[in-house]
Amino acid sequence: MRTVSELLDAHQRDPTRLLQLLRDVQAASGQWLPPRVLTEVANGLGLPRAHVEGVAGFYAFLHLEPVGRFRVLVSDNITDVFAGSHDTLRAFSERLHVEPGHVRTDGVVSLDRTSCTGLCDQPPAILVNGRAISRVVGERLDAVVACIEAGTPVDRWPEALLHVDEGIRQRGPVLSSRLAPGAALRRVLEQGHDARTKTLEAARLRGRGGAGFPVVTKWETCRTAPGDSVVVCNADEGEPGTFKDRVLLATCADLVVEGMTVAAHCTQATTGFIYLRGEYTFLEGHLRGVLERRRREGLLGQGILGERGFDFDIDLHLGAGAYVCGEETALIESLEGKRGVPRHRPPFPVTNGYLGRPTIVNNVETYADVAVVFANGVEAWSALGTEKSTGSKLLSVAGDVERPGVYEVPWGVTLRDVLALAGGVDARAVQVSGPSGELVAPFEFDRRLCFEDLACAGAIAVFGPRRDLLEVALNFARFFAHESCGFCTPCRVGTHVAARSLSKLQQGRGSSVELTELETLAHLLRDTSHCGLGVMAPNAYRHWLRKFPEDVRRRLSASFEPSFDVEAALMNGRHEGARR
Amino acid sequence: MTGKVKLATTSLAGCFGCHMSFLDLDERILPLLERVTFDRSPLTDVKHASACDVGLIEGGVCNEDNLHVLKEFRDQCRLLVSVGACAINGGLPAQRNQFDVSELLHTVYMAEPGLGRRALPDDVELPRLFDKVRPVHEFVRVDYFLPGCPPPADAFWAFLTALLDGREPTLPRGALRYD
Amino acid sequence: MSRPRFTLDGVPVEFDEGQTLIEAARAAHTYIPFLCAHPDFPAHGSCRVCTVLVNGRPMAACTTRAAAGLTVESQTPSLHADRQALVQMLLVEGNHFCPGCEKSGGCTLQTLGTDLGVTSAGFAHESPQRPVDASHPDLLLDFNRCILCELCVRASADVDHKHVFALSGRGLHKHLIVNAESGRLADTGMSVDDVAARVCPVGVILKKRVGFSTPIGQRPHDVAPPRTQVEGKEEP
Numbered sequence A: 001m002r003t004v005s006e007l008l009d010a011h012q013r014d015p016t017r018l019l020q021l022l023r024d025v026q027a028a029s030g031q032w033l034p035p036r037v038l039t040e041v042a043n044g045l046g047l048p049r050a051h052v053e054g055v056a057g058f059y060a061f062l063h064l065e066p067v068g069r070f071r072v073l074v075s076d077n078i079t080d081v082f083a084g085s086h087d088t089l090r091a092f093s094e095r096l097h098v099e100p101g102h103v104r105t106d107g108v109v110s111l112d113r114t115s116c117t118g119l120c121d122q123p124p125a126i127l128v129n130g131r132a133i134s135r136v137v138g139e140r141l142d143a144v145v146a147c148i149e150a151g152t153p154v155d156r157w158p159e160a161l162l163h164v165d166e167g168i169r170q171r172g173p174v175l176s177s178r179l180a181p182g183a184a185l186r187r188v189l190e191q192g193h194d195a196r197t198k199t200l201e202a203a204r205l206r207g208r209g210g211a212g213f214p215v216v217t218k219w220e221t222c223r224t225a226p227g228d229s230v231v232v233c234n235a236d237e238g239e240p241g242t243f244k245d246r247v248l249l250a251t252c253a254d255l256v257v258e259g260m261t262v263a264a265h266c267t268q269a270t271t272g273f274i275y276l277r278g279e280y281t282f283l284e285g286h287l288r289g290v291l292e293r294r295r296r297e298g299l300l301g302q303g304i305l306g307e308r309g310f311d312f313d314i315d316l317h318l319g320a321g322a323y324v325c326g327e328e329t330a331l332i333e334s335l336e337g338k339r340g341v342p343r344h345r346p347p348f349p350v351t352n353g354y355l356g357r358p359t360i361v362n363n364v365e366t367y368a369d370v371a372v373v374f375a376n377g378v379e380a381w382s383a384l385g386t387e388k389s390t391g392s393k394l395l396s397v398a399g400d401v402e403r404p405g406v407y408e409v410p411w412g413v414t415l416r417d418v419l420a421l422a423g424g425v426d427a428r429a430v431q432v433s434g435p436s437g438e439l440v441a442p443f444e445f446d447r448r449l450c451f452e453d454l455a456c457a458g459a460i461a462v463f464g465p466r467r468d469l470l471e472v473a474l475n476f477a478r479f480f481a482h483e484s485c486g487f488c489t490p491c492r493v494g495t496h497v498a499a500r501s502l503s504k505l506q507q508g509r510g511s512s513v514e515l516t517e518l519e520t521l522a523h524l525l526r527d528t529s530h531c532g533l534g535v536m537a538p539n540a541y542r543h544w545l546r547k548f549p550e551d552v553r554r555r556l557s558a559s560f561e562p563s564f565d566v567e568a569a570l571m572n573g574r575h576e577g578a579r580r
Numbered sequence B: 001m002t003g004k005v006k007l008a009t010t011s012l013a014g015c016f017g018c019h020m021s022f023l024d025l026d027e028r029i030l031p032l033l034e035r036v037t038f039d040r041s042p043l044t045d046v047k048h049a050s051a052c053d054v055g056l057i058e059g060g061v062c063n064e065d066n067l068h069v070l071k072e073f074r075d076q077c078r079l080l081v082s083v084g085a086c087a088i089n090g091g092l093p094a095q096r097n098q099f100d101v102s103e104l105l106h107t108v109y110m111a112e113p114g115l116g117r118r119a120l121p122d123d124v125e126l127p128r129l130f131d132k133v134r135p136v137h138e139f140v141r142v143d144y145f146l147p148g149c150p151p152p153a154d155a156f157w158a159f160l161t162a163l164l165d166g167r168e169p170t171l172p173r174g175a176l177r178y179d
Numbered sequence C: 001m002s003r004p005r006f007t008l009d010g011v012p013v014e015f016d017e018g019q020t021l022i023e024a025a026r027a028a029h030t031y032i033p034f035l036c037a038h039p040d041f042p043a044h045g046s047c048r049v050c051t052v053l054v055n056g057r058p059m060a061a062c063t064t065r066a067a068a069g070l071t072v073e074s075q076t077p078s079l080h081a082d083r084q085a086l087v088q089m090l091l092v093e094g095n096h097f098c099p100g101c102e103k104s105g106g107c108t109l110q111t112l113g114t115d116l117g118v119t120s121a122g123f124a125h126e127s128p129q130r131p132v133d134a135s136h137p138d139l140l141l142d143f144n145r146c147i148l149c150e151l152c153v154r155a156s157a158d159v160d161h162k163h164v165f166a167l168s169g170r171g172l173h174k175h176l177i178v179n180a181e182s183g184r185l186a187d188t189g190m191s192v193d194d195v196a197a198r199v200c201p202v203g204v205i206l207k208k209r210v211g212f213s214t215p216i217g218q219r220p221h222d223v224a225p226p227r228t229q230v231e232g233k234e235e236p
Helices: A004-010 A015-028 A035-045 A049-056 A078-082 A085-095 A138-150 A183-190 A193-203 A215-224 A244-251 A253-267 A278-296 A328-335 A364-376 A378-382 A415-422 A469-483 A489-506 A512-528 A532-540 A542-547 A549-554 A566-573 B017-023 B026-033 B064-076 B084-089 B092-098 B101-111 B153-165 C021-027 C077-093 C108-115 C151-159 C226-231
Strands: A070-075 A109-114 A126-128 A131-133 A168-170 A229-235 A269-276 A313-318 A359-363 A392-399 A405-410 A429-432 A438-440 A459-463 B005-011 B036-038 B052-058 B061-063 B077-083 B129-134 B144-146 C005-008 C011-014 C051-054 C057-060 C071-073 C139-141 C165-168 C175-178 C205-207
Touching: A004 A015, A004 A035, A015 A035, A015 A049, A015 A313, A035 A049, A049 C165, A049 C175, A070 A085, A070 A138, A078 A085, A078 A392, A078 A459, A078 A469, A085 A109, A085 A138, A126 A138, A131 A278, A168 A415, A183 A253, A183 A364, A193 A215, A193 A253, A193 A364, A193 A378, A215 A253, A215 A359, A229 A253, A229 A328, A229 A364, A244 A253, A244 A278, A244 A364, A244 A392, A253 A269, A253 A278, A253 A359, A253 A364, A269 A278, A269 A328, A278 A313, A328 A359, A359 A364, A364 A378, A364 A392, A392 A415, A405 A415, A415 A429, A415 A459, A429 A469, A438 A469, A438 A542, A469 A489, A469 A532, A469 A542, A489 A512, A489 A532, A489 C077, A512 A532, A512 A542, A512 C077, A532 A542, A542 A549, A566 B129, B005 B017, B005 B064, B005 B153, B017 B052, B017 B084, B017 B153, B026 B036, B026 B153, B052 B064, B052 B084, B061 B064, B064 B077, B077 B084, B084 B092, B092 B129, B144 B153, C005 C021, C011 C021, C051 C077, C077 C108, C108 C226, C151 C165
Parallel strands: A070 A109, A168 A405, A229 A269, A229 A359, A269 A313, A392 A459, B005 B036, B005 B052, B052 B077, B077 B144, C005 C071
Antiparallel strands: A070 A126, A126 A131, A392 A405, A429 A438, A429 A459, B061 B129, C005 C011, C051 C057, C051 C071, C139 C205, C165 C175
16 A cells, blocks of 8 residues: 555656546545545645645535444435436445445445446446446346445456446447557558648538537637647546447547647647546546557657657546536646636636646547547548538437447437337437537427537437436436536535426425426526536426427426424424423 | 405414514504505404405414414405515525434424423324424415515505505615515 | 716726726716625625626626626616525524624625515525634634624734634535634734724624724614715715
């Protein structure tokens, strides 16, 4: 076990590495961060102690209170819930003798829920000490319990238990790419700057993270901004229901890194980061291996492919359980070792990003697409898709479908096509792009997935005929309340109030008063939130209210009711010994 | 509103300070009485409200008796007005929300000296306590709020005269206050 | 040479290059409701109370730079309702009991609420448990009233150079912490003379032994509430 001092040295006592350091220190010091350790870290980095504690307190996977030697976190993503994650949680609670949210008295195990773990195609999923485990029911659940009770360290659990399925159902130009490492890069080097820009322009490639910003515009702005550019790969795939980046990184990491290296060449960047969500720690070893191999192959480091002055390397940073870090400025803050609070914009990262340097932040898939565009050529790429949405799109399909998994489809397919592919034709609703996206009703299933119609960041969560869409809305609303960074008032409090109003509806206590409140909150969050999280948060329920009025009407109580159980509140106020 | 308006007032977990402030209307009570009849109120000693136009309620909800009174009052009043800090956010009694009720009672009746017989009050006539003191609007629909500790007499005057004149009540500068 | 200008609720406002909307409005003695903004510190932009419409788009006036020709709207019914709701959210998030608070009459949250006509907290109260820190000989910390504006964090870091305060947690669990392993203010370098000790807009950081010394009617906001301070007019 390494000491705090050794770990400080391993991270060069660099304050920007605070989050990475805290992850390592926690792992080395008994899975939580005691006050004394935070002081040591602060002193070692020359940072105010309160700053270090503030950073540690921001991330869900960093603990300021003791936790169990085994920390079991059950995914609270709605498709995991519908696949029985609450039963899994209950089973763990009963069999491991620990209440959710608590540590067992012997300190061996703690149990809790967590936001989507990105294994929605293999539900219900859990994390044990940060390690993702899929399909935790039946014998696999028995095996997890046995391993914990036996005290076996997680990395020595049976391979079959730790195995995560690849999950690819349909391949397109990206997933079927057999690109030799460096091939796209060589093409890029052959082309001059103008030709490269032309290629990107002609490909009309747009960011895959959701916003669909034209890649060439972002890169050109970054390139021409003063300062050393930085290339960041956003692998903080936190949107519940999305797991296509997990698949890309597990199966096509070279393609992604190649795309990043192309980006570095185009923007004249020397520094690169992959920001990998903490839930995907199981991919860390694989990715470090790929980066190391590429360094050996001359595809990273000094003088890439023998080109003088083409120096670029990539550092892998891990997140620690904070959805908001998927927002690019929050991600940059986190990369700098700070709390993941989104910045004010402008200035934008393309001119003032990581440590104030021009920075491009693109999605994992975007970089893979870049490599494919340069390798296969613009024509092959643009032959797929629509006018404004060229090429292919990776979809993470989960929920009530026969064949969940990743499907690479050309942009422009209808939702009905996707449902047919995956075997979910009887869906009563589909959540497209996760909680911050849109709930789509059957009358809209002929809408096309493309930027012109129904933009999609990747998540397709399918809800079958018997699913309660209010449960979905409530789950999403609670997710936003849990993940709000807390910076601005409307999001910090409003997401919580919205979740409570929906909970009231679910308990049959909600009236038109709550509907009005939800509408007010939707308006307020949209207009006054600091960042996209708050702006999008009402999407958790807005579409349900609008598109499923019958559902809503059935849940309404005729008159105003308290939001809590009055009788229970009296019982809780009853004092021992009195009122016998 | 036309004709004489029926007005009721009551107090839950409050100190009757809001009622005292209402009485600070002084001679303005006389013109008010020309337009208003009092129904249930400590001022009339009527114990149960009949159907009323306006109900003023002070105090928060700290026990089941408060809730009983509140429900009956709400049912009888066309417009319900939460009056004063306690009705609006629990006020002083809600300071106990920081503590567990059981622990609090033990501290007060068992641990701290001064009460003589060390026993928890356990008469069956005593209403059960809520775990927290809550404002009125968390139990029933409230139409208007008149904040202040207490609301100044000018606030009562401005509010009631507006209602009686059929205007949407607004409070003049200085009359809308939280302390 | 004439200075550039934008319009605020139809009235032209001149500004200097680099000024934010709220700074320019303040210089022109025009009040845009605010809470976490402070003239001596860079904009924070967290309370969102100063949200205005800039060419129809909602933006925080404290973080948006003034530009020539902008059409800015502040006094609209919709923004007024938004601001009321934001104040109500802050009121339910903490434990705000004005009658017993020594900051009453000098509290920016309280005065903003009454100024906006907020008569109740509206939403259900959170009633969070937040013990006070009375460890320091000269100062009391009552976290129940914290609105997370970070003015003390910024003052202590940027002016006092002590870094006594920081924020931890996130979402509704976000909270103010102090720079000590014990978690107690007494064990930090905080002094009663620090700028951070007098910058709190609400009643979190209080000097001991001086409370309730000013009679009602003569307290800071009785005499000059923020609106009056900006507009430069006497209270009627």
